[in-house]
Amino acid sequence: MEPTRSDMRKTLLSSCVVLLLPCSSWAVLRVVTTTQDLAALARAVGGDRTEVSAIAGGDEDPHFVQAKPSYILKLKRADLFIQVGLELELGWAPTLLNSARNAKILPGSAGFMEASAGCDILDLPGGQVTRAEGDVHPFGNPHYWLSPENGGVIARNIAAKLRALDPEHAAAYDGNLAAFLSRLDAARKRWSAEAARLKGVEVVTYHRSWPNFAKSFGLEIVDYVEPKPGIPPSPKHTIELIRKIRSRKIRLIIMEPYFDLSAPRHIAKESGAAVLVLPPSVGGAKGIEDYIGLFDYDLARLSEALK
Numbered sequence: 001m002e003p004t005r006s007d008m009r010k011t012l013l014s015s016c017v018v019l020l021l022p023c024s025s026w027a028v029l030r031v032v033t034t035t036q037d038l039a040a041l042a043r044a045v046g047g048d049r050t051e052v053s054a055i056a057g058g059d060e061d062p063h064f065v066q067a068k069p070s071y072i073l074k075l076k077r078a079d080l081f082i083q084v085g086l087e088l089e090l091g092w093a094p095t096l097l098n099s100a101r102n103a104k105i106l107p108g109s110a111g112f113m114e115a116s117a118g119c120d121i122l123d124l125p126g127g128q129v130t131r132a133e134g135d136v137h138p139f140g141n142p143h144y145w146l147s148p149e150n151g152g153v154i155a156r157n158i159a160a161k162l163r164a165l166d167p168e169h170a171a172a173y174d175g176n177l178a179a180f181l182s183r184l185d186a187a188r189k190r191w192s193a194e195a196a197r198l199k200g201v202e203v204v205t206y207h208r209s210w211p212n213f214a215k216s217f218g219l220e221i222v223d224y225v226e227p228k229p230g231i232p233p234s235p236k237h238t239i240e241l242i243r244k245i246r247s248r249k250i251r252l253i254i255m256e257p258y259f260d261l262s263a264p265r266h267i268a269k270e271s272g273a274a275v276l277v278l279p280p281s282v283g284g285a286k287g288i289e290d291y292i293g294l295f296d297y298d299l300a301r302l303s304e305a306l307k
Contacts, residue, residue, distance in 0.1 A: 029166055032078040032105075034089045035062050036282040037145045038115055038154070040291040042082060044180040045158045049169050055096070058283025061258040063230075065092045067099070075100035078111065080165060082158065085114035086121065088142035113161050116142075119150040122211045137229075146280055147212035148188050151291055155180055187292045191217070194299040201306065202248055204241065204273070206255035206264060209280045217299070222248065225255065225264055233263050245271035252276050252305055257284055276305045 031052045033039040039054035046052060055071050056062045062084065075081065075096055083089050097106055105111040121140035144150045159177040163170040199218030206225040214221050223244055227237040244250070245267070253264050253275045264275045278298050279285045288297050 029079045029162065030074075030077055031080045031082065032074050033082040034065075034084055034093055035145075036284075037291060037294070038082050038084065038158075040282045040289075040294075041151065041155050041180075042158050044291065045155050045173060045176050046162055047172060047176045049166065049172055050162070056281075058279060058281040058288065059257050059285075061256070062088055062281070063091065065089070067092060067096055071096055072099045075105065076102050078102060078105050080111045080113065080161065081105035082113045082115055082161075084142050084145065085116045086139045086142035086144075087137050110165065113157070115154045115157055116144060117157055118153045119144045120147060120212065120215075122215065123208065141208060141211055143209045143280060144212050146210060147216045148184060148191070148295060149216065150212060152181055152184055155184075183292060187295065191295060191299055194303055197303060197306070198299075201252075202250050203252045203254050204245060204250055204267075206253070206259050209256055210254060213280075213298070222250065225253065225267065233267075238263065238267060242267055242271045245273050252302075254278050256280055274305060276301065278302070 028048070029046065029050045031039075031042050031046060031050050033042055033052065033054045035056050036054045036058040039052050042050060042052045053074055055074075056065050078100075081097065083093055102111075103109060121144055123137075123141035125138060125140075145154060155177055159173045162173045166173075195217040200220060201218070202220045202222050203214075204223050204225065205221055208224060208226075208229050210219070210221060213219070223241055225233050225241065227233055233241070245253075250271075250273055253268055253273050255261070255264050255275060255277055257277050257279055261275065261277075267273070268275045278301060279288060279294070282288055282291060282294050284294075285297060288294050
């Protein structure tokens with residue numbers, strides 16, 4: 001039997017009502033993070049209940065990010081803002097948050113989160129901190145995500161925040177968290193063989209990005225290309241570093257992809273070491289698409305360089 005025009009009008013009206021009614025089961029939480037690493041962990045825990053985007057690129061220095069209107073628009077629409085904290089984003093995140101005029105994601109609000117709670121924070125300075133010591137972070141080293149152990153803590157912190165904001169779907173977040181932690185545990189068992197080969201290997205790094213990574217995998221960081229955080233190497237420091245690398249037969253200078261290669265290359269040429277560019281973040285090199293993939297990539301590069 002053909003539907004009447006009246007039946008068709010009723011069906012159309014019902015569809016319109018359904019589309020206009022708010023439905024919490026359809027809504028997703030809009031999450032904005034400062035870094036790709038936090039975004040990867042938020043996606044792993046939030047799953048299809050979240051829409052996640054990051055501000056800093058994986059190949060970009062997270063200390064210095066140029067504010068763009070598109071970032072402000074993302075923050076204006078966000079339900080949750082997650083930052084690394086420990087003053088890593090001090091130079092740019094507060095400005096973006098204030099410009100977005102979204103009260104629910106400002107510090108102290110339910111939609112604001114600093115990911116560091118409960119993490120193993122290294123390089124806590126003793127005594128008074130001044131700018132004479134360079135770009136020293138008074139609350140400790142903010143590159144703490146480069147420890148798989150801390151990655152698990154961050155994932156748990158994100159899950160707790162998502163449950164608080166969206167209690168109706170707490171079971172989904174718990175399930176996603178459990179699945180991620182299971183994958184992370186399996187990866188850590190896989191990485192243990194790599195860590196055994198790296199244990200005790202002495203390296204020089206450009207910036208103080210790697211203490212948590214070194215602690216997790218047994219590397220020994222003996223010095224830095226930067227004499228102080230954020231300060232370019234002086235001729236005197238460069239000569240001293242070359243001598244140290246020669247005397248200790250250090251094989252690798254590890255540096256991030258966003259720093260100038262000229263000083264590390266000169267030091268390597270004069271000392272006999274090799275420069276290894278390692279991305280400290282998800283998306284920092286082609287093929288690094290998630291948090292576990294970051295460690296897979298970096299450990300593989302390290303093992304290859306030390307063969």
